[in-house]
Amino acid sequence: MARNITPKDKNFSEWYLDVIRAAELADYAPVRGCMVVRPNGYGIWENIQAVFDRAFKETGHVNAYFPLLIPNSFMEREAQHVEGFAPECAVVTHAGGSELEEPYVIRPTSETVIGHMYSQWVHSWRDLPILINQWCNVMRWEKRPRLFLRTSEFLWQEGHTAHATREEAFDETFKMLDVYRRIMQEELALPVLYGEKSENERFPGADNTYSCEAMMGDKKALQAGTSHFLGQNFARVFDISFQDKNGEKAYAWTTSWGVSTRLIGGLVMTHGDDDGLVLPPRVAPVKAVIIPISGDEGILRDKLEPAADKMTGELNAALGGICVKTDKQYHMRPGDRFFHHLQRGVPLRIEFGERERDSGRVTIVRRDTSKKESVSMDSLAGTVKETLETMQKDLYEKALDFRESNTRDVGNMEELKEFFSPDGPGGFARAYFAGSPEDEGEIKYVTGGATIRCIPMDDESRGKCVYTGKPGARRTIFAKAY
């Protein structure tokens, strides 16, 4: 048991921060609400970027970069958009020693400036679609910062596409939602529910918002990614118009979609345990660490280390990357060296001592189960590969089981209130809902914070609304959220 980490069930928030500190993922910056992403955390982000970026390119998108500063007047053009984002915008009013004629907003999201550019690039139906993604930072001056989950500045990707038809834009919205779902499940081992957001939770300026929702270790929901159908709202105010095949003027249909460094917080809160970080192998910067062990420093340096380095090289070749390391912290005792990697979430520990050398075997230990296995050095690469894949699957299954066992069907308001009451089980409540946004607000009030996380797209069932009693309501997921 880790001595430097508050147990999960004692205080989840403190546990979360302790894990991040112990794993050296991030630190507080000297700027309010901002964080420094340390190398261990940034390595995870690089892997997350890699898997998403590949999927974006496979679906025909290209990367570009738009400016950090947005003219204030751009933000004001779309009424909903400015209303939603104005309270959390940071604004640059001075530069070069004097006051600017027009203030610049530090981008909280880039629909406006990208819309402006698209209006200049789109003239004919032949110019569409535009499928652009940007990896960047954005700034939202949130009131209550939490590392990775909600910081004033964060890293993300924002995809912005423009299409000739409504259908095509809708297809894009769903396609990217599906890309998110698939990567979160397959690469991050995060089981997610996905579907439309309620009107209350919609992106400011969107016609429809869709999201992927994951359950964290404290049974709260995390919105892990969003995909927006923006209709023609931004196209109209930024004049993204073109001549269609009939020579008529038409406005484009646009979408936007994003995932952020918040996903790192999601990984921590989904897979972590009381010893610290647990990382799914596919996004772990270090997938395995080989630890030479001997009481005799001569044997350690002259015999074990070269053999360990050789194994490390072979494993890196087999796994296709620099993701296996030899631990050379010989000044530490074996227990400390084990613990060091354990707290950082390294999926596999490979113990290599004199016993192993003499028998031609090594001992591999999984981070999530602590199970030890003796493996012949000859078949190490195959076994490591296999074990990492098994662990990836197991982490997903474990998280899925956790979500399932904390999800209940709720038929009426009494049950809903009870479910979310301090003594209630909490988690995801599946309930039919056909009420108004005000009704949803009322539910939020009486449950102490539960909102509709999404209306799962793969759930076609209909039933009696939990609030109004109206029949034919769609099934929704209520939960308290980050």
Add this chain to the structure above:
RNA sequence: CGGGAUGUAGCGCAGCCUGGCUAGCGCACCUGCAUGGGGUGCAGGGUGUCGGAGGUUCAAAUCCUCUCAUCCCGACCA
């Protein structure tokens, strides 16, 4: 941003109410010896602008004001 709590060495804390020698304790850290396969044992040693800025006072960790950060509860959000 509103209500409550907290902030003293890397981490966890005592001291504050009732101001006063040189600010303590545990773990961690450093040195030595013995150890070494999930956080070693013994001996010796170092470490603080008491979160920050003002103020009251002969004297402030302690009292007052402001500020910053964290935790819990609300409002806002990726």
